[in-house]
Amino acid sequence: MRYRFTLPAVACLCTVAGYMVYRTEVAASDIHSSASASLEPIVGEEPATTAAAPNVPPPLTRRHATKVVLNIEVKEHVKALADGVTYTYWTFGDDTPGRFIRVREGDLVETHFSNHPDNMFSHNVDFHAASGPEGGGDASFIAPGHTTTFSWRALNPGLFIYHCVAAPAGLHISNGMYGLILVEPKEGLPRVDKEFFVVQGEFYTRGAYGERGQQEFSMEKALKEQPDYVVFNGHVGALMGEHALRVKAGQSVRMYLGNPGPSLVSSFHVVGGIFNNVYGEGGSTINQHNVQTTVIPVGGTATVEMTADVPGNYTIVDHAMFRAFNKGAMGLLEVDGAPRTELFSGRQSEETYNPGTHLQRVAATMDAVPIPSKPTGGANEHGKQVYTTICVGCHQPDGRGLANTFPPLAQSDFLMGDKDRVVRVLLQGLSGQISVNGRIFNNVMPKLPLTDEDIAAALSYVRNSFGNTGSVISIADVARVRAQLDGVQTLTNNRAGGT
Ligand code: HEC
Ligand SMILES: [Cu+2]
Numbered sequence: 001m002r003y004r005f006t007l008p009a010v011a012c013l014c015t016v017a018g019y020m021v022y023r024t025e026v027a028a029s030d031i032h033s034s035a036s037a038s039l040e041p042i043v044g045e046e047p048a049t050t051a052a053a054p055n056v057p058p059p060l061t062r063r064h065a066t067k068v069v070l071n072i073e074v075k076e077h078v079k080a081l082a083d084g085v086t087y088t089y090w091t092f093g094d095d096t097p098g099r100f101i102r103v104r105e106g107d108l109v110e111t112h113f114s115n116h117p118d119n120m121f122s123h124n125v126d127f128h129a130a131s132g133p134e135g136g137g138d139a140s141f142i143a144p145g146h147t148t149t150f151s152w153r154a155l156n157p158g159l160f161i162y163h164c165v166a167a168p169a170g171l172h173i174s175n176g177m178y179g180l181i182l183v184e185p186k187e188g189l190p191r192v193d194k195e196f197f198v199v200q201g202e203f204y205t206r207g208a209y210g211e212r213g214q215q216e217f218s219m220e221k222a223l224k225e226q227p228d229y230v231v232f233n234g235h236v237g238a239l240m241g242e243h244a245l246r247v248k249a250g251q252s253v254r255m256y257l258g259n260p261g262p263s264l265v266s267s268f269h270v271v272g273g274i275f276n277n278v279y280g281e282g283g284s285t286i287n288q289h290n291v292q293t294t295v296i297p298v299g300g301t302a303t304v305e306m307t308a309d310v311p312g313n314y315t316i317v318d319h320a321m322f323r324a325f326n327k328g329a330m331g332l333l334e335v336d337g338a339p340r341t342e343l344f345s346g347r348q349s350e351e352t353y354n355p356g357t358h359l360q361r362v363a364a365t366m367d368a369v370p371i372p373s374k375p376t377g378g379a380n381e382h383g384k385q386v387y388t389t390i391c392v393g394c395h396q397p398d399g400r401g402l403a404n405t406f407p408p409l410a411q412s413d414f415l416m417g418d419k420d421r422v423v424r425v426l427l428q429g430l431s432g433q434i435s436v437n438g439r440i441f442n443n444v445m446p447k448l449p450l451t452d453e454d455i456a457a458a459l460s461y462v463r464n465s466f467g468n469t470g471s472v473i474s475i476a477d478v479a480r481v482r483a484q485l486d487g488v489q490t491l492t493n494n495r496a497g498g499t
Contacts, residue, residue, distance in 0.1 A: 051099060081203060081231075084213070105184060159180060199260065245333045250308075257296050258282075265297055313332055359444045386454050387465075429448070456478050
């Protein structure tokens with residue numbers, strides 16, 4: 001209205017009107033001002049179109065804005081977080097994530113929000129798709145046994161998170177209070193063959209990952225942002241096995257991705273796949289093509305489109321790999337179809353390859369390591385020297401070895417058991433399957449260039465280091481075992497040339 005006063009008095013009414021119309025158009029497309037002239041009229045009313053994870057309701061065919069009636073009921077209930085692990089989830093509807101909601105740009109979303117009387121806590125909902133204080137957080141905040149209604153216009157197209165923002169919001173999100181809402185642009189989205197939605201979220205439990213039984217929320221881990229669980233669609237395995245996402249080769253797939261966090265940014269990746277199109281951060285335009293890994297910010301989304309032409313299993317991960325392999329952030333996209341060997345051959349051949357193994361090379365360099373023939377100090381210091389120059393490369397400075405490769409000497413039942421057997425290992429080398437503390441190792445320890453003094457000192461040292469306490473092994477012990485073995489070819493020699 002103030003423009004009217006800035007215009008010269010001579011300006012005719014039609015000029016004013018024309019200016020006003022022009023201004024309204026700019027506002028509507030660029031910033032969605034609240035100018036009521038830009039709002040489409042609401043025609044009719046219908047229940048909200050929703051679907052449970054990982055399914056997405058079908059595209060809307062409606063070409064006008066309407067009143068969408070959305071009902072959400074909050075529940076606090078025990079559900080399986082992983083096999084044998086339970087957690088008290090707080091959910092929008094029956095499960096985490098809440099249902100995928102699909103509305104059209106311009107729709108009026110009349111939200112009926114109910115907090116079940118069996119619940120213990122007050123809750124609310126913040127729609128990132130809504131423009132207004134707290135996205136409705138304040139308008140919807142209610143105690144158990146209450147229900148509230150508020151309405152908002154879905155003015156901006158895009159993919160949005162909704163979540164509980166009741167204090168402490170991090171706790172309510174950690175407990176599973178989130179979902180996705182798609183505001184389709186007026187003209188709709190390009191059609192694809194399959195649509196899914198995947199929401200990544202964290203769980204902070206007192207017990208470590210996989211610890212059985214009911215798990216309580218750990219505020220300590222939450223404050224450190226160190227979850228034991230990072231999962232897709234609320235549960236370990238929600239997209240695995242019979243719940244894997246299934247498509248046919250060549251079908252176009254759109255995945256709506258969300259990340260309520262509460263703390264970790266997701267590096268979303270489909271192993272073996274490339275995203276042809278990415279709607280970055282879940283906005284309304286494709287802003288990138290041919291993307292390997294897309295980022296989903298905390299409290300944000302991303303929409304990706306891909307087509308897998310080659311059949312097979314495509315693993316879905318947060319590429320921060322320890323989350324994928326050790327905390328649950330893994331799913332599966334199964335692509336059915338006839339082989340496409342012209343695109344991807346699969347394994348074409350396999351033969352043995354032996355340019356000389358690491359162990360053989362280490363053994364070869366051993367000859368070059370000078371080892372004092374006489375102890376420089378007490379037996380223990382000599383033993384320590386042998387250990388830190390020779391044994392350390394494989395058994396590690398802390399004596400703990402390397403998983404599946406070099407057995408531990410720290411608290412090793414093998415080392416602390418039969419003395420003569422241990423002396424034989426040092427005299428001959430060792431190959432074939434052995435068991436150390438119940439774990440199987442099947443590797444080669446080469447025969448090392450050691451004198452009887454070196455062996456006695458080294459074994460006495462390791463049997464009294466890394467938390468071990470045991471009897472010493474004397475030079476006489478080594479000499480006795482050597483005499484017994486006299487003439488026996490070493491295992492290392494037997495193995496030379498590889499198997
Ligand atoms: C080149 C790597 C390498 C070096 C160097 C090496 N080891 Fe080993 N060691 C092995 C491997 C591999 C095994 C297990 C062999 C198997 O699986 O059959 C082993 C097994 C052993 C075992 C029996 C299993 C256990 O954990 O108790 C003892 C004892 C042992 N080594 C002591 C030593 C000592 C002492 C030295 C230094 C003088 C040494 N090793 C140097 C690789 C090495
Ligand atoms: Cu809540």
